[in-house]
Amino acid sequence: MNGELLLVILIIIGLIGRSPIITTAACVLLIIKLISLDRFLPTIERRGLELGLLFLTMGVLVPFATERISTKDIITVFTSWPGIIALTGGAIATYMNGKGLELLKxxxxxxxxxVIGSIIGIVFMRGIPVGPLMAAGITAFLLKLFTFIFDKFR
Incomplete structure (x- = not known):
């Protein structure tokens, strides 16, 4: 199946699943292919994730720039249960990202x-794709879990 057809299928899936992110991404890539700018696809593949994460991080940091988050709020992170749990969650997430990178290597x-699982999550579960490393990290965890469980029953 050629790339253009797959992109059209993704556009249709995105429209049916009411996922503007998938629809827009597939449309932009289809336009790039149709106007013969394929030479930029490797750069988009290599740098697109970084650019997306840059904008995602900027969006998350806007409350700091607009001063909606104060020094008191930052101190609360270190002195409240929700804050400590958030710190723990962030640490675990970055650890899992590292394991995901190892798995992909x-x-x-x-x-x-x-990628297909992310598309399913976006379209049918209304999820947000924030990066393949977290998906790979969760996959690495699930692989270890299934290996552990099924090796016990051998």
Whole structure:
């Protein structure tokens, strides 16, 4: 199946699933292919994630720039249960991202499943794609869990 057809299918899936992110991304990539700017696709693949994460991080940091988050709010993070749990969650997430990166280095073909799984999550579960590393980290955890469980029953 050629790339253009797959992108059209993704556009349709995005429209049916009411996912403007998938629809827009697939439309932009289809336009890039149709106007023969394919030479930019490797750059988009290599740098697109970084650019997306940059804008995501900027969006999250806007409350600091607009001073909606005060020094008192920052101190609360270190002195309240929700804040401490948020710190723990952030630490665990970055650890899992590292494990995801290790998994993708060992088994790079898993990216196909991660991408398709992300599309399913976006379209049918109304999820937000924030990066393949977290998906790979969760996959690494699930692989260890399933290996642990099924090795016990051998």
């Amino acid at each position: 060992i088994d790079p073909q898993l990216i196909v499943g991660l």
